[in-house]
Amino acid sequence: MSCLIKVPLRFMQYASLTLLLTLFITIVDFSLELGNHMKFENRAPVNPRPVALEYLGGERTPIHSAKEWDMIYPPGKGFVKISGSYYLMAMYHQMHCVNAFRRTVEEYREGSNITSSREKHLIHCLEYLRQAVLCNADTSLEGPAGLRHTVGGETVHAVTGGGAIHECRDWTQVYDWVESNYEEWKEEDDFEVI
Numbered sequence: 228m229s230c231l232i233k234v235p236l237r238f239m240q241y242a243s244l245t246l247l248l249t250l251f252i253t254i255v256d257f258s259l260e261l262g263n264h265m266k267f268e269n270r271a272p273v274n275p276r277p278v279a280l281e282y283l284g285g286e287r288t289p290i291h292s293a294k295e296w297d298m299i300y301p302p303g304k305g306f307v308k309i310s311g312s313y314y315l316m317a318m319y320h321q322m323h324c325v326n327a328f329r330r331t332v333e334e335y336r337e338g339s340n341i342t343s344s345r346e347k348h349l350i351h352c353l354e355y356l357r358q359a360v361l362c363n364a365d366t367s368l369e370g371p372a373g374l375r376h377t378v379g380g381e382t383v384h385a386v387t388g389g390g391a392i393h394e395c396r397d398w399t400q401v402y403d404w405v406e407s408n409y410e411e412w413k414e415e416d417d418f419e420v421i
Contacts (some may be wrong), residue, residue: 271307271316275400282369282388293333296326301402303409306418313418316405318398321359324352367393 305319
C-alpha cells in the first residue's frame with residue numbers, strides 16, 4: 228500500500244522559489260570570490276604613486292650601454308612570487324622587449340645578422356609592446372618639436388615627444404617592491420625571460 232502526502236501547491240511554489248534563490252545567491256557569491264581571487268592574482272599588491280615624467284629623448288638613457296640597461300632590472304629579473312605562484316611583472320617584460328630591440332640595433336651596427344629565433348622573438352616583442360601601448364592609452368599631448376621634414380615632397384612638422392610631460396607611475400616603487408619580494412624566495416628558483 229503506497230502512501231501519498233498531499234502538499235499544497237502554494238507551498239511547492241515557495242519551496243521552489245526559495246531553492247532557486249539560494250542557488251542563485253550561492254553562484255553569485257562563488258563568482259565574486261573567484262573574481263576577487265583572480266583580481267589579486269592579476270595585479271601585484273603594489274600601487275605606485277603618480278609622478279610626472281618629462282621626455283628628454285636619449286639624454287638620460289645611453290642606448291649603447293648594456294650596463295645601464297641591466298641596472299633597470301632588480302634581482303630576480305622582475306619575477307615575483309605571490310600566493311605560491313611565480314609571475315613576471317609586466318613592466319619588466321616590456322623593458323626586456325625594448326632591450327631586445329636595443330641589442331639587435333647594436334648587433335646590426337656591428338655587422339651581425341639576425342637569426343631566425345631572434346627574429347621570432349622580436350616579432351613577439353613588437354606585438355607585446357603594441358598591446359602594452361594600447362593598454363596604457365597615454366593621452367599626454369606632444370607638440371611639434373620645431374623640426375620639419377620633407378616626406379613625399381611635402382614639408383611636415385616633426386613630433387619627437389621632447390618636452391612633453393607624461394603622468395606616470397613611480398617605477399622605482401615597483402622596483403623596490405619586486406626586489407623585496409625576491410628576497411623572500413630567491414633560494415627557491417631561477418627564472419629567465421625569453
